[in-house]
Amino acid sequence: MTRPGGLWQNWSRTERVRPQRVEYPPTVAAVRRSVVAAAARGLPIKAVGAGHSFTGIAVSPGVLLELDDLSGLVSVDREQSRVRILAGTRLHRIPGLLAPYGLAMENLGDIDRQSIAGAISTGTHGTGSRFGGIATQIVGATLVTADGELLTVDDEENPELLPAVALGLGALGILVDVTIQCVPAFVVQAVERPEPLDDVLAHLEERFADADHFEFYWFPHTDVALTKTNTRLPADTLTAPQPLLARWVDDILVGNGVHQAVCSVGRTVPAAVPAINRLSAKVWGDRSFSDASHRVFATARGVRFREMEYAVPVDRLGDAFRGLQRVVAEHGRPIEFPVEVRTAAADDRWMSTAYGRASGYIAVHRYWRADPTAYFAAVEEVMRAHGGRPHWGKMHTQDAASLRALYPRFDDFVALRDRLDPQRRFRNAYLDRVLGG
């Protein structure tokens, strides 16, 4: 978010910068002019989406491009169920754009505030063992490269670059549009309920394999998991959505409101956290409803937090989770935030956390006013021991040397960056750290 006076800060308040210039290009031609002008001034340039990355990946000390005006539908290919949309389009706007064509995005993450370009550039994902992250839904893209030229990547032109450009960390150029492979609109039946954690862990593989979309939250210091099981149903299924008031009570009052209270109390009376977590686990979510897919996948997150998330090979998920439980047990202070566990199918995006391997994701959070350093460091050690790859948009301490060993196509990606951005116009400190300068 950019404020008058030029201060930009991310959602979690972990990063802030006062860019030298902030520009709001409304057209592709204007983006090209911005890139050329930045080069002439010798300034680095980066686009931001919604600033929802927890890392410094979007930090733009030179020219910051806000792409909110570069938003909306460009064209629809009804035969192939593909839509081309402008890169600044926020995810929550996409269902409305797709509705007239009876289409939907195949899968989504927990929230829909991000821009499509920001979400794919960091490997944003939801859950579902048969589904990839959002970047796997991209079948074409147009990029403004460092020389201000347009690079088209799709089935016909430069198809070999798609696996890099569709999850490019903002390092290869400015995306101006992307083409999404959609699916026919569908309904999702959701069942959310508290269950004994040990039962969930005992049947972890089946739980993830049997459902279209399964995930669970574990409330630290309790033996309860809140499970979410989503089943895909045809679009003409009669839905039973949550009544608005019930949804408000569950998501806003209980989900966010109670959680805000837990976090605030946790800061002053940490000893109370385990008891409050037990209470939260009981009252938070015991419901069943069905609705249009995007209304089930995405929820509101009102409590500000900081997050780290690692992807481990899916067959190591159980062991990695037990390692995390030991960290929580041994950590000096109570943890006020639930741990989230999800899965994704293997994919072919070079820098995807799920590149070449089916993945299990473990995400840990801390209230934004609490210091996450010690907890995250201990969890990171466990995840790294299991071959974990960190989410590009979430806090971690790895650098190019350690990441190179985790990604078989790392050097190919760096070589492409050398080719498309030899002068490092799109650099920032985070990219220097994770890709090398």
Ligand SMILES: Cc1cc2nc3c(=O)[nH]c(=O)nc-3n(C[C@H](O)[C@H](O)[C@H](O)COP(=O)(O)OP(=O)(O)OC[C@H]3O[C@@H](n4cnc5c(N)ncnc54)[C@H](O)[C@@H]3O)c2cc1C
């Ligand atoms: C409350 C919350 C919930 C979240 N839930 C999930 C979740 O369920 N799953 C998950 O995987 N992640 C999740 N995240 C992380 C989030 O989805 C990612 O970090 C994502 O990058 C944020 O998108 P954004 O639009 O805010 O991008 P930003 O953070 O603004 O930017 C991210 C990167 O994209 C680049 N970029 C943006 N626009 C362009 C462009 N036009 N061209 C080239 N590069 C561009 C930026 O330069 C930067 O490198 C969550 C984050 C928050 C705060």
